[in-house]
Amino acid sequence: MKTYKQVFSELAQANRAALIPFFVIGDPDLDTSLAIVKTAIDAGADVLELGIPFSDPIADGPTIQKADIRALKSGMTVRKALEFIRNIKDHKDVPIGLLMYYNLIYQYGKERFFRDFHQAGVNSVLVADMSIDDADEIYDAAISAGLDTVFMVTPNTEPARMKLIASKTTGFIYTVSVLGVTGSRADLSDVVEGLIAKLKKITPVPVCVGFGISKAEHAAAIARAGADGVIIGSKIAELIERNLSDKGKMLAEIAGFIGKVRRAIGNSVAKPPNESFDPAQDGFGGLNI
Amino acid sequence: MKYKGRFGDYGGFYVPEVLIPALEELERAFYRFYQDEQFVGELEQLLRDYAGRPSPLYYAKRFSEYVGFKVYLKREDLLHGGAHKVNNTLGQGLLAKYMGKTKLIAETGAGQHGLATAMIGALFGMETKIFMGVTDIERQSVNVHKMKLCGAEVIAIEGGTGTLKDAINDALRYWTAHVTDTFYLFGSACGPHPYPTMVRHFQSRIGKEARLQCLEKIGRLPDIVVACVGGGSNAIGIFSGFLDDKNVRLIGVEAGGRSLSSGKHAATLAAGRVGILHGAKTYLLQDEQGQVSETESVSAGLDYPAVGPEHCYLKDSGRARYVAAQDDDVLDAFELLTKMEGILPALEPAHALAYLISQKGKLDPETIVVANLSGRGDKDVSIVERCRPLED
Ligand SMILES: Cc1ncc(COP(=O)(O)O)c(C=O)c1O
Numbered sequence: 001m002k003t004y005k006q007v008f009s010e011l012a013q014a015n016r017a018a019l020i021p022f023f024v025i026g027d028p029d030l031d032t033s034l035a036i037v038k039t040a041i042d043a044g045a046d047v048l049e050l051g052i053p054f055s056d057p058i059a060d061g062p063t064i065q066k067a068d069i070r071a072l073k074s075g076m077t078v079r080k081a082l083e084f085i086r087n088i089k090d091h092k093d094v095p096i097g098l099l100m101y102y103n104l105i106y107q108y109g110k111e112r113f114f115r116d117f118h119q120a121g122v123n124s125v126l127v128a129d130m131s132i133d134d135a136d137e138i139y140d141a142a143i144s145a146g147l148d149t150v151f152m153v154t155p156n157t158e159p160a161r162m163k164l165i166a167s168k169t170t171g172f173i174y175t176v177s178v179l180g181v182t183g184s185r186a187d188l189s190d191v192v193e194g195l196i197a198k199l200k201k202i203t204p205v206p207v208c209v210g211f212g213i214s215k216a217e218h219a220a221a222i223a224r225a226g227a228d229g230v231i232i233g234s235k236i237a238e239l240i241e242r243n244l245s246d247k248g249k250m251l252a253e254i255a256g257f258i259g260k261v262r263r264a265i266g267n268s269v270a271k272p273p274n275e276s277f278d279p280a281q282d283g284f285g286g287l288n289i
Numbered sequence: 290m291k292y293k294g295r296f297g298d299y300g301g302f303y304v305p306e307v308l309i310p311a312l313e314e315l316e317r318a319f320y321r322f323y324q325d326e327q328f329v330g331e332l333e334q335l336l337r338d339y340a341g342r343p344s345p346l347y348y349a350k351r352f353s354e355y356v357g358f359k360v361y362l363k364r365e366d367l368l369h370g371g372a373h374k375v376n377n378t379l380g381q382g383l384l385a386k387y388m389g390k391t392k393l394i395a396e397t398g399a400g401q402h403g404l405a406t407a408m409i410g411a412l413f414g415m416e417t418k419i420f421m422g423v424t425d426i427e428r429q430s431v432n433v434h435k436m437k438l439c440g441a442e443v444i445a446i447e448g449g450t451g452t453l454k455d456a457i458n459d460a461l462r463y464w465t466a467h468v469t470d471t472f473y474l475f476g477s478a479c480g481p482h483p484y485p486t487m488v489r490h491f492q493s494r495i496g497k498e499a500r501l502q503c504l505e506k507i508g509r510l511p512d513i514v515v516a517c518v519g520g521g522s523n524a525i526g527i528f529s530g531f532l533d534d535k536n537v538r539l540i541g542v543e544a545g546g547r548s549l550s551s552g553k554h555a556a557t558l559a560a561g562r563v564g565i566l567h568g569a570k571t572y573l574l575q576d577e578q579g580q581v582s583e584t585e586s587v588s589a590g591l592d593y594p595a596v597g598p599e600h601c602y603l604k605d606s607g608r609a610r611y612v613a614a615q616d617d618d619v620l621d622a623f624e625l626l627t628k629m630e631g632i633l634p635a636l637e638p639a640h641a642l643a644y645l646i647s648q649k650g651k652l653d654p655e656t657i658v659v660a661n662l663s664g665r666g667d668k669d670v671s672i673v674e675r676c677r678p679l680e681d
Contacts, residue, residue: 059465077578103579104579106565129305131308152306157306176307178466180466
């Protein structure tokens with residue numbers, strides 16, 4: 001199974017940021033969702049971020065809420081998500097991060113959840129409604145199941161807390177580009193470049209950026225600012241929503257969009273990764289399990 | 290965060306990373322000011338002159354004769370705004386002022402918390418936004434109008450069943466994007482830490498007063514204290530005064546809706562399983578996988594699938610007992626108290642009264658019960674009119 005480490009070091013050699021699309025599993029229904037994710041992989045996704053739909057997604061804006069509702073209405077369950085992931089891994093071995101809400105994990109049983117999903121091919125599980133303060137509640141179970149850890153940093157995270165988060169992160173830091181919930185935004189947040197730079201100074205852990213990125217130019221700018229990955233979610237859910245009556249067009253538009261972002265990222269050469277990171281000076285090196 | 294905000298294993302602060310700085314700031318401010326002399330003095334004065342505290346403890350003689358034991362009503366319905374909610378909105382609103390915040394947001398179900406927040410927004414000159422589900426807007430329209438008259442903006446929430454849970458979801462989402470200048474004035478003793486502790490503190494006034502009033506008026510403590518439980522703020526407010534009095538039985542009454550077996554209810558403690566929602570580990574009405582259930586109740590204020598963490602702890606420890614009252618019995622209780630005492634109870638505390646009616650003739654006549662009459666029923670007249678049309 002391909003690890004984050006392998007993917008990020010391959011991409012660092014190629015001097016390109018990872019393209020990480022997000023999908024709600026089962027949106028708009030299981031079969032279409034499979035076709036969509038496979039299309040995205042074929043169009044150039046390097047890593048997948050997948051959500052298991054939840055009834056009360058408090059970190060999500062209207063677009064992804066609607067995706068959750070579509071998926072739940074079509075009968076999506078946690079068990080079916082497991083099948084879905086196996087199916088995707090059979091198509092191609094790309095790393096998969098789950099992004100979801102804690103109650104679903106808690107009800108499944110956290111040890112069993114992490115073990116089952118790791119075995120199915122998941123690399124990490126990011127819990128949207130859990131901050132680093134409560135990470136201990138899942139950390140050991142996740143690590144002993146063989147998962148990498150991914151945590152969020154937001155524009156209002158204090159530097160000391162960033163360091164704490166980085167020290168517990170073995171996969172990548174999910175950097176939230178805006179204060180707010182998920183959803184496409186017309187313009188790129190003006191704090192994101194500074195945030196990437198700050199993180200790059202304190203940790204060698206890969207930094208991926210998400211929330212509000214809806215255009216190829218946004219992705220390119222983020223890659224140029226030194227991010228190791230660009231996460232795009234709501235924009236894709238919008239393409240699904242807009243084409244519910246025409247699957248062929250839906251797949252074509254998603255493939256087209258992902259291809260375009262991929263080319264935009266490819267053309268924007270980033271600064272050499274971690275150029276400003278000096279563990280000796282910072283007295284700090286992130287875990288690299 | 291400085292404290293874990295746990296009641297046993299319940300509670301905590303299961304929120305996205307982005308909300309942590311705001312909760313930390315709130316926790317810091319609460320612990321800094323809640324015993325501060327100036328803050329306490331200012332709050333006391335407002336509770337007295339603005340809200341109308343202390344609220345009376347009223348012996349409901351005719352109702353007592355009907356049920357066959359002695360029932361005293363803690364008259365939170367007489368407070369300004371018509372419910373206990375003002376105790377909390379004055380406390381948190383003043384805290385917001387001390388923190389230098391100028392914008393308030395709040396969720397509301399029955400509209401009582403929304404109204405109590407809108408009042409305080411007007412009082413302190415703060416811009417106020419109230420998040421309210423479309424179902425609740427429809428069934429509590431009088432309160433919606435009052436909020437608007439106070440100058441608040443009422444934001445209609447379409448998601449889910451258009452009830453309290455959905456209003457909280459969207460208020461949390463809005464807060465996420467406006468954490469730097471907005472104070473989230475949470476309406477019940479649930480949600481993430483520090484809200485359960487803070488709301489309990491501001492509502493504990495009810496229990497302190499009631500205990501003293503019992504000793505002064507009756508010369509002894511009650512045998513039973515009963516309150517309705519939605520998120521749990523009026524109940525924890527009155528229970529807190531009697532927690533150490535081991536002989537006082539504490540009974541919380543949840544919304545039994547159509548019936549527990551129909552699945553159409555909001556009796557979280559009676560029928561839920563432990564889970565995580567809105568920032569807390571709590572009993573939760575949910576399906577096998579953990580998707581949160583849709584709830585149903587004639588009373589908008591109790592129509593919520595989770596409950597405050599301290600109640601979960603009190604249930605498990607056996608210190609308090611939780612039962613459910615069904616819609617039909619609640620409407621009966623509303624009518625009965627109105628006919629016998631000339632007091633219109635809100636449908637929420639009518640749940641507590643329905644429980645007392647179910648105990649008719651079963652308790653020793655000398656039993657003393659204090660029921661928290663958390664709000665008045667003016668807001669519910671149109672619902673009662675629809676469910677129980679008057680015969681000419
Ligand atoms: C009069 C009244 N009582 C009780 C409640 C339920 O809330 P809590 O359980 O927090 O007291 C409400 C909520 O709107 C209410 O308006």
